[in-house]
Amino acid sequence: MSAPWLADIAARTLNAGLHREPVVRQAGATEINLASNDYLGLSSHPDVIAGAHAALDRWGAGSTASRLVAGTTQAHIDFENDLAEFLGFEAALAFSSGYLANVGAITALVGRGDLIVSDTGAHASLIDGCRLSRARVEVVPRGDADAVERVLAARSEERALVVTDSIYSIDGRIAPLREYYDTATRHGAIMLADEAHALGVRGPGGRGVAAEQGLSGAPGLVITTVGSKSLGAQGGIVLGTHLLREHLIDHARTFIFDTGLNPAAVGAAHAALRILRGDPQMPDRLRAGVRRLAAACGGGIPDAAVVSLIVGDPVAAVDAAALCREQGVFVGCFRPPSVPEGTSRLRLTVRADLDDADLDFVASVVTGALRRVEAA
Template sequence: MTLASDRPFAPGGPGTGPDATGEVGLAWLAGAARDRAAAGLHRDPHVRRDGAAEINLGSNDYLGLSAHPDVIAGARDAARRWGGGSTASRLVVGTTQAHVDLENELADFLGFEAALVFSSGFLANIGAVTALAGRGDLIVSDTGSHASLIDGCRLSRARVVVVDRGDHEAVRAALADRTEQRALVVTDSVYSIDGEPAPIADLYAAARAHGAVLLVDEAHAVGVRGPGGRGIVAEHGLSGAPDLVVTSVLSKSLGSQGGVVLGTGLLRSHLVDCARTFIFDTGLNPAAVGAARAALGVLRANPDLPDRLRANARHLARACGAEEPQAAVISIIVGDPQRAVAAAAACRDRGVLVGCFRPPSVPPGTSRLRITVRADLDTATLDHVAGVVDEALRQVGVR
């Protein structure tokens, strides 16, 4: 089915009349909504209620730190000291000492010379990509790249070559065939849809062999993989390596909000001067900064948390009859988007929240339940979740 929302829509100037479909103004939205509903692609945000007895396995709160008392106290104390908002862009008066301290602590923990905090991971990726590549440059991205990397590629106006997920030989070929002097390779280190790791060492070797820069999004790896939760890059001994840029988030394992780009001091200075999503965006709010700093402190003090998380993920995967995960995501393919929605709803009705991923987040025919495990759950809870998931899948005819 071709969705109405897939049609290119370029409004004309005043008095140009209806578009090619005969629809004036925003009248086409009604048809687009009907098409999405018919294809099982309509979405309504789930509203969490205070006090609701739900087991949340749909979030990315991998270590369960969003509700940790130290993290809550960190947010509260920062808000009391600095206020409810940062009040301005980072370059005006939106940078507090807490922002600087968080950047230094993140750089130290992840093994880089410097870090720059953005108000979200999405904006960190867009800011980094567009500041490092532009018209007349080449970007090589793979099909597993997060939407923020994809949008960064589009906004950069660079020539973009898309290769199959993790295909480092295709990356080498694209870099070898280029006519552009500068090139950037972008990838997730752990793919967000199914938790599979990318071949980071091979991708870095390919980039270095052809004078390119590798940008790695570690959003789903920090707090999950690597020594003490330092990520896939650290796992391969590449932290602080030349011509390597790492992005990550404060909104997953660190239980807060925000994004970060890590690299050299010169890279940080370049981003401050050139990354539009840093220059023109209001700085990350102080409470989120305080929460992230506290969460990082908890992770430092409990380096076994990532091991506990991955053990829980393996246990739940076995109980669900799913493949053993290599990170913290269990992906159960349902196929049809409407069945996936029904299965997620059946889980929710039984008090278990799981993710439901449909196109365009995943390829057509691969709609799925995406279950994200947490380090703070016990075995009895995990076994209960497995029973709920199995019953929901049987209810929609998948098992």
């Protein structure tokens, strides 16, 4: 391919400290992984792996087709029903990823001539869903329910959708879901809240922020979540009413035209859900670990499972992450456009299966790496 402009962009990206390379994990690696979103440490749990194996044996390696053709197994239906019951909603619909669940839900709910109110903490999948919907999009400051109120009160559109993450993925802060929901309801709007970083982390037994704030199954509320974080597997799920599920099956393009979530991921996620049901104290142990690590690293006490340590310069952040990995600790490194300019950071995600000795070791490595890059 002859495209000189690609080389120009690559050089500018590299010079800005924003070039990215996928990090290749090796089997049997001994480093402590705080870069994943495996909050409950269930991705390698024997029962979760057994759930994947059982689904493979029964259904094969792939779903083989769109879920509307031949890609829906009984395993999909059973998982959807159990997750909906656990989270207090009438129905659920599984997509092959959380990204596609968000894009599919938003574009099926609103379109040209409608309004979306989104805040600045929205995940890229929510942002892309807003853009692809062709609705008018108004972006308000993160957590500002008064700004949501002003936009909804001034709108001319009949249909409106308020979109937010319930836990902002970059720093683990909680959105004011109750205030957003009450505001949306007063103005005849519906609300979609992404609970990807809340399932297994917040709420009674890990049921999420919506449950914590008394919103489970609330009318006019749509929840999205994933099987790829606390459930240790893969896939995205939209929860709401039976009517919403039917609407998404008919109108969500990322459901209609995509091959269904593979059976092994369904089996693994369902097994993880059973573990969470059986051990409702897991989220409490996770958050205790978060508090311990955050206090040791001086990063403030977050609301969820993310400890965010701002470095500032993207090159320094990359260097600090590399120093951590050299000493056996794998941490996330977030740079623009994932975060605003000047706020590149290390992002540490705690797991419920890490003990105090693990967390103290991580804190020692991370603080030492940060001191080294600051002195350089």
